[in-house]
Amino acid sequence: MREVPPVEDLGEGLWSVPVPVPHNPVGFTYVYVLGTPGGPVLVDVGWDHDASWDALVSGLEQTGHRVDEVRGAVLTHFHADHSGLTGRLRAASDAWVAAHPADARVLRRQSERTDDQRAASVVEQMTRAGFPEEDVEAYRASPTVFRPPALPDLALDDGQRVDAPGLDLRAVWTPGHTPGHLCLRLAGRELLFTGDHVLPRITPHVGQFPLDSAEGDPLGDFLASQDRIGRLPGADHLLCLPSHESRFSGLPRRAREIVDHHEERLEGMTALLGQGPATLWELTSRLEWRRPWADMRPLARHMAASETAAHLRLLEERGRARREGPTDRPRWACVIPGTTPRI
Template structure:
């Protein structure tokens, strides 16, 4: 577990308030405070937990303000370690909460189902991926995930400016990690809040949770990484780990990592056909497959599915539907060579 760093004055009217994520190896979310004459605006809000709430409120007090003074919360994306406390901040202060329109639409869809329904749907998808009955039962026995966040007050589109009095904070749509993930360019301070899109050491989760869709989150993400080259910011303030310089250069490193993973996966397919679950178990991960819990394996399989979808779009993987059973994946047959000369 990472040690939680202290509250920091970053200069130019910016502060970093680390908010813990209890029981999660990420350790904490870095909530950023942007000073504004009408009240501070938060970039992300943190995990929904009493320890996180205490850290957020004490951190705001340490910089000379309070949760009741918060004027707005802009979320880089809807995941609970970013959005979880936004509703509570809104209740305490009357602050607006802003989220990209694509994630806002996803939140509305998620709220139409209970956490138990979502868990059971994911278990059904594990069976379709080729997981054993024991593995599927293990996921069904897990406690359901927390409910989806409340809908935002304001929906953002690419290029929108946030409502700040003396600053220019612009939304940069960077889909991939979530459909509506945004970075935020503070144009008057050469700063890019990168959320989870670009992190200094690790890479964000990219998951395809159902194959019954045309979505291709990895290709979308790679395009978003390329787009960062057009953002004139050299200082990156990510939501996890630590600050760094050169977000566009780091984006190139992350893209190369995923291209390497695509090659590894293609090599497995060239060796023999396999199910999604089998391929996931044979890929390298931060933790050995045998040590992963049910939820971690589900996320690994979703990430493998995202890479398979990209290989499929590139003509390097083919899915064989199997009604009533697990679908198989194989490398496409080589194109026939020229006919021999008579």
């Protein structure tokens, strides 16, 4: 578990409050607190856990604020380590919660399903992806399901100004990590809150759900968003405040590094497909991962497969891969340049 750093004064009414994510290798999520005449505005809120809530409340006190004074919270995206405490925050204050409409739609769909329905959906995806029965049964025995937080009550579109009196804080839509991921630019201070879109060392997860979906192109969106964020006016001079790891500068260079990483991954997957058609599980299990495949739990393997699926989807968009075989157990094959794919 990573050591949780202290609350830090970043000057001019801006603070970073690290909120722990217990029993999770991510360690903590930075919640940023911006002081305004109408009460503090938060960027993200943190994980839904008693220890996380206590850290947020005590962190706010160290910034000179009470939790009931919070004016509002902007979610960079809907993932639980960023949005989990929205319900507790609402119960303790009159704070509004804003998110991009695309992420709000995801949360609304999730909220309409029961835990059993969400778990059954994962089982179905694993089966269609070609996961061996022992993996599917292991997941069935101890399913991990995403329980949506309280729904946001304000929509924040690309370029829209946040309700933060005295501050020009604007949304920059960067879809990919989630459909509605937002970065936030604070004018006048050359600051950019990057959420999980751009991190200084690691690359965020970009997955495709359902795993074999032929709709959407999350990785294509993500790479386009990296290009866009790297071309922001004055990008070279921005100080980036991410949700994890540490503050950094050199945004255009880091955005290019992230794109290059995924392009290398796409090339490696194309080479594997050149050895013959493969199910999603077969391809995922042959790739290199930070943790050895044999050591991954079923849910981690499912997440790895979703990342592989996103790469396959982009290869399909580029005409370099095609899916074939039965719809209940598709396989992917390499498309050789200059040939006509089979229908």
